[in-house]
Amino acid sequence: MEHLDTLRRMGLFDARVPRYTSYPPATAFTPAQGADFQVSCLQALDPATPVSVYIHIPFCERLCWFCACRTQGTTTLKPVAHYLDVLKDELELLRATLPAGVTMGQMHWGGGTPTILPPDMIRALAQAVKDVIPPAPDFSFSVEIDPTLVDDAKIAALAEMGMTRASIGIQDFASDVQEAIGRKQSYAQTRACVDSLRAAGITSLNADLVYGLPFQTREKLANTIAKVRALDPDRIALFGYAHVPNFSKRQKLIPDASLPGEEDRYHLARQAAAAFTGSGYEAIGIDHFAKPADSLAIAARTGHLRRNFQGYTDDTCPTLIGIGASSISQFAQGYVQNASATAAYIERVAAHQLSGHRGYAMTAADRLRATAINMLMCDFEIDLEVLDQHPDAAQLIPIHDAVARDFAGMVVKVGSRLRITPEGRPLTRIIAQRYDGFAGIAAQYSQAS
Numbered sequence: 386m387e388h389l390d391t392l393r394r395m396g397l398f399d400a401r402v403p404r405y406t407s408y409p410p411a412t413a414f415t416p417a418q419g420a421d422f423q424v425s426c427l428q429a430l431d432p433a434t435p436v437s438v439y440i441h442i443p444f445c446e447r448l449c450w451f452c453a454c455r456t457q458g459t460t461t462l463k464p465v466a467h468y469l470d471v472l473k474d475e476l477e478l479l480r481a482t483l484p485a486g487v488t489m490g491q492m493h494w495g496g497g498t499p500t501i502l503p504p505d506m507i508r509a510l511a512q513a514v515k516d517v518i519p520p521a522p523d524f525s526f527s528v529e530i531d532p533t534l535v536d537d538a539k540i541a542a543l544a545e546m547g548m549t550r551a552s553i554g555i556q557d558f559a560s561d562v563q564e565a566i567g568r569k570q571s572y573a574q575t576r577a578c579v580d581s582l583r584a585a586g587i588t589s590l591n592a593d594l595v596y597g598l599p600f601q602t603r604e605k606l607a608n609t610i611a612k613v614r615a616l617d618p619d620r621i622a623l624f625g626y627a628h629v630p631n632f633s634k635r636q637k638l639i640p641d642a643s644l645p646g647e648e649d650r651y652h653l654a655r656q657a658a659a660a661f662t663g664s665g666y667e668a669i670g671i672d673h674f675a676k677p678a679d680s681l682a683i684a685a686r687t688g689h690l691r692r693n694f695q696g697y698t699d700d701t702c703p704t705l706i707g708i709g710a711s712s713i714s715q716f717a718q719g720y721v722q723n724a725s726a727t728a729a730y731i732e733r734v735a736a737h738q739l740s741g742h743r744g745y746a747m748t749a750a751d752r753l754r755a756t757a758i759n760m761l762m763c764d765f766e767i768d769l770e771v772l773d774q775h776p777d778a779a780q781l782i783p784i785h786d787a788v789a790r791d792f793a794g795m796v797v798k799v800g801s802r803l804r805i806t807p808e809g810r811p812l813t814r815i816i817a818q819r820y821d822g823f824a825g826i827a828a829q830y831s832q833a834s
């Protein structure tokens with residue numbers, strides 16, 4: 386309890402902080418860096434270095450109440466088919482903009498629900514991307530899978546198009562928790578999905594879980610964890626539920642009173658982490674777990690772990706091209722987000738324009754802060770010697786000093802490293818925020834615990 390009181394004093398339960406899947410966070414993007422910036426970044430790409438590609442599918446058959454993803458509900462495939470045509474048009478715009486010879490090292494399909502696509506659309510979309518940005522030799526392809534909206538034919542189509550990793554949405558198996566978030570999904574359905582993926586040759590599986598959901602208790606979470614362990618995924622992502630009903634209207638269906646209290650949330654997260662590390666998974670960053678032989682665990686051990694919009698990654702491609710409504714591209718020069726509303730995105734592409742509508746041009750000072758934040762989020766320490774190679778490194782010295790002072794006991798100086806201790810790790814995002822030059826801007830972030 387004493388430790389929890391210390392964490393509370395340091396802001397664990399009160400702070401609202403970015404998840405730092407990018408720096409600057411998307412809340413700092415402005416319309417000044419839109420389609421023109423996007424075109425100049427794309428044209429400047431070096432064809433010798435493969436890019437990563439993200440495709441956003443903003444449709445779901447069900448709209449889970451806890452979810453704040455950019456997506457819309459549909460019971461027919463008509464809007465999905467139309468959207469697919471627009472994605473193909475966007476790909477043609479990219480073909481006309483990219484330098485010749487750019488290849489794709491990784492592709493990720495997220496949403497929404499990519500597995501809303503029937504097999505013929507899966508093949509058509511994957512082929513359309515490959516026609517414009519051909520796969521590099523070690524190409525990998527990951528897809529977010531909804532076990533309630535997938536079948537053997539869809540999995541076969543994804544495997545045929547080169548899927549190497551599947552990410553399965555689970556959240557929690559307790560039936561009253563599922564009911565309270567509008568998302569029914571049985572263990573049998575999930576088991577069948579995992580078996581079908583493995584039968585199709587997909588050897589790398591990730592499971593997404595959420596703690597802090599309505600009516601979740603330690604007992605129910607223990608039950609969910611036992612079932613997840615039986616599924617034997619290679620990676621597990623354990624996200625804290627961010628209750629922001631003012632931002633996400635669906636979350637208004639979840640009464641505040643049904644949510645675990647702040648201390649319960651803390652214990653749920655610790656309980657899950659202990660269960661997974663106790664059964665052979667390695668803790669990766671603030672919220673992931675991976676088997677020791679998994680590439681994410683290897684990246685973490687060798688200092689190559691990175692953050693991107695999907696969370697932690699071992700992706701080494703320096704450029705991410707986001708395709709589809711609301712997708713964010715990451716370039717050496719900065720970030721560009723496509724029009725967020727699907728209708729606005731479709732309108733832009735119909736007018737034969739790339740749909741970047743806001744973004745951010747990185748400065749040298751931003752890169753320095755981004756490096757420090759990435760080190761903290763991935764390695765729990767800042768290597769000051771590496772940072773010192775940056776010409777503006779001295780700008781951060783007052784922040785290092787303040788962090789060491791304000792988080793005494795949770796942050797220690799070890800040689801040339803400023804290190805977050807294991808006890809201080811729940812504070813990682815709060816500590817990272819000290820390096821955030823945009824920390825003062827008004828934004829609706831999730832709680833730190």
Ligand code: SF4
Nearest residue numbers: 445448449452496497
């Ligand atoms: S959790 Fe998945 S299926 Fe549910 S609304 Fe969000 S994206 Fe759609």
